Amino acid sequence: MSYQPFDLTGKVALVTGGNRGIGLGMAAAMAQAGADIAIWGTNEANNEKAVAELSGHGVKAQAWNVNVADEAAVSAAFEDTVKEMGRVDSVFANAGIGKLAGTFADMDTQAYRDVLAVNLDGVFFTLRAAAKHMVARAENGDPGGSLVGIASLAAIEGAARNQHYAATKGAVVSMMKSIAVEHARYGVRANAILPGWIATDMTAGAQGSDVFETKVITRVPARRWGEPEDFGGIAVYLTSNASTYHSGDLFVIDGAYSIF
Numbered sequence: 001m002s003y004q005p006f007d008l009t010g011k012v013a014l015v016t017g018g019n020r021g022i023g024l025g026m027a028a029a030m031a032q033a034g035a036d037i038a039i040w041g042t043n044e045a046n047n048e049k050a051v052a053e054l055s056g057h058g059v060k061a062q063a064w065n066v067n068v069a070d071e072a073a074v075s076a077a078f079e080d081t082v083k084e085m086g087r088v089d090s091v092f093a094n095a096g097i098g099k100l101a102g103t104f105a106d107m108d109t110q111a112y113r114d115v116l117a118v119n120l121d122g123v124f125f126t127l128r129a130a131a132k133h134m135v136a137r138a139e140n141g142d143p144g145g146s147l148v149g150i151a152s153l154a155a156i157e158g159a160a161r162n163q164h165y166a167a168t169k170g171a172v173v174s175m176m177k178s179i180a181v182e183h184a185r186y187g188v189r190a191n192a193i194l195p196g197w198i199a200t201d202m203t204a205g206a207q208g209s210d211v212f213e214t215k216v217i218t219r220v221p222a223r224r225w226g227e228p229e230d231f232g233g234i235a236v237y238l239t240s241n242a243s244t245y246h247s248g249d250l251f252v253i254d255g256a257y258s259i260f
Helices: 021-032 044-055 071-085 109-139 163-186 210-215 228-239
Strands: 012-016 036-041 061-065 090-093 145-150 188-195 250-253
Touching (some): 012 021, 012 071, 012 109, 021 036, 021 090, 071 109, 090 109, 163 188, 228 250
Parallel strands (some): 090 145, 188 250
16 A cells, blocks of 8 residues: 555544634645544634535535633533544644734733633633543543644744734743643644734735735745645644654744744
């Protein structure tokens, strides 16, 4: 038999915030590689569109309306996801928000708490439920699993007027490293993905801005915005058997922007 490490047939991937943007880009690639896909999102119309697109690749796809900042909702949704999908082999904690909040000195406390609730608490609640599932499975003789936190370049670079967002992403990086060390004995790996400037709804205000294009995008060595599809390959890799010994790492996907 030929070496086929990227064949995801029989695997189930859960993507939070998977109904658009980077989340959908990852989900679509994994579906095309054969994985069944569970989507968590809060917009029903986007959920339905995503399921229709993913199902078109010949795999099972299902969506749940889940606010990841709600601990009880996450626990219930994860239990239902396992019940409906049979298992969960990889989880991409991708759901996140950004809130413009002015200067740091004048940053609104509620904006800070809202961003932390989704971007940090939501990742914690989601991955904790997934880890519990994977550890229990390992203890029953079925080890393995992949946990992925979607962070940002803001985790490793200064993000002026975005300290609340940066704090959550830096925390996600540290969380993934800790998860990796604790869960390696169960065959569960944990990694973080750090996107650069990606054309999504979150960056819609900057797209098309002459000032932003001139001062920022021209500094991207790849000479373009990143696209959601640019995250498909890393998602397939992290779900696949090719990555079973790759844990505790940071995958920077930014067109070489951060090193230029």
